Amino acid sequence: MxxxxxxxxxxxxxxxxxxxxxxxxxxxxxxxxxxxxxxxxxxxxxxxxxxxxxxxxxxxxxxxxxxxxxxxxxxxxxxxxxxxxxxxxxxxxxxxxxxxxxxxxxxxxxxxxxxxxxxxxxxxxxxxxxxxxxxxxxxxxxxxxxxxxISTRAASNALTVVASRDHAGPEIAAILTRIEAGGRSVESTSMGSSLKFCLVAEGAADFYPRTVPTFEWDTAAAQAVLEAAGGGVSARDGSVLGYNKSDLRNPSVFAWGDPALEWASWVPSRAAP
The missing domain is CATH 3.30.540.10 (Fructose-1,6-Bisphosphatase, subunit A, domain 1)
Structure with missing residues (x-):
């Protein structure tokens, strides 16, 4: 190390x-x-x-x-x-x-x-x-x-999606609906703190959408773990998260284990009003 x-x-x-x-x-x-x-x-x-x-x-x-x-x-x-x-x-x-x-x-x-x-x-x-x-x-x-x-797993037609216990909302529900409409089954699990990223990193979950605010310190460590395990963390438009910004708040965050997972098709380009 x-x-x-x-x-x-x-x-x-x-x-x-x-x-x-x-x-x-x-x-x-x-x-x-x-x-x-x-x-x-x-x-x-x-x-x-x-x-x-x-x-x-x-x-x-x-x-x-x-x-x-x-x-x-x-x-x-x-x-x-x-x-x-x-x-x-x-x-x-x-x-x-x-x-x-x-x-x-x-x-x-x-x-x-x-x-x-x-x-x-x-x-x-x-x-x-x-x-x-x-x-x-x-x-x-x-x-x-x-x-x-640890490493991430290949996605199948049965996905495990992890969401925040205290911060899930209607947009997350809509994302789960879109996944199912595309022919995949979804098991949703809830967990607190940065462990949601770690579940994806160790291959216990496939996708973690977070559409409410976070700060850089909320995501940096777990992002490093997930990326090293084979997954990734993106903003809504697919861009990578930047750190040491003038504003330390993050945009919406989407974490995935399998690079081939077409998660962007489930996420609207902008949050609903």
Whole structure:
């Protein structure tokens, strides 16, 4: 594995450990300007991850970075793109009484070079599962076991489509209808956080459409894993996602495992009004 992957793995697992110190405990939940939730765990993970990644000498763009840390980022050709806690809503459910959660929140760390994620780690703290990718290879590691190579699967007439638990909507339903109208059967499964991409990467699903907003830190690490596993991530028009944009929001995102999958025929050129 390339030299920078151990930095990302160490940082992701340390961030996960920091999150678990708050898991299942009473939480204070604040809300940011976009109304997304923010907890002590998000900030603790950010600080822990940053302290590890700083040792690489590469700048860090984290969801929780203060603006002062991002001055001059337009000139960065290489940087870490970090979501310290992807799936905060799912994490917060662990503090309910009784807890109602699947533990499907993740730590996402990607290395972005010249606008493309080239290395990625998606770590699932509750389950001890880690997906990683570097140098065109992708792996899944269960606990302390050896990492095992993963790859996408060839699409068949029976597709598994994964959708966001909290963000699916009528356009996703319309896409599923179009798939079935084309003669394929569809099994739809729901999952939180960046694990949706990872399901496609490990050949457990075929297609993941996401038509509501995401940010660069939501997608970079999992995109690196999926691309290394043989799949891809595109915008609605088929173009690749760019990173370190002036606006860190992504357009609609479509992730696929089989390069021959004609997913664009199921997706309207623009969202319905």
């Amino acid at each position: 390339p030299d920078l992957l151990p930095f990302a793995l160490e940082a992701a697992r340390a961030g996960g450990d920091a999150i678990l110190e708050f898991y299942g405990q009473p939480l204070t939940v604040d809300h940011k300007a976009d109304d997304s939730p923010l907890t002590q765990a998000d900030l603790a993970a950010h600080r822990t991850i940053s302290s590890v990644l700083e040792g690489s000498g590469i700048p860090i763009l984290s969801e929780e970075s203060p603006e002062s840390d991002l001055e001059g980022r337009a000139s960065w050709s290489r940087f870490w793109c970090v979501d310290p806690l992807d799936g905060t809503k799912e994490f917060v459910k662990g503090s309910a009484v009784p807890p109602v959660t699947s533990g499907e929140f993740t730590v996402n760390i990607a290395l972005v070079e010249d606008g493309r994620p080239t290395l990625g780690v998606v770590h699932v703290p509750v389950h001890g599962v880690t997906y990683s990718a570097a140098d065109g290879q992708a792996w899944k590691q269960m606990g302390d076991n050896e990492p095992m190579p």
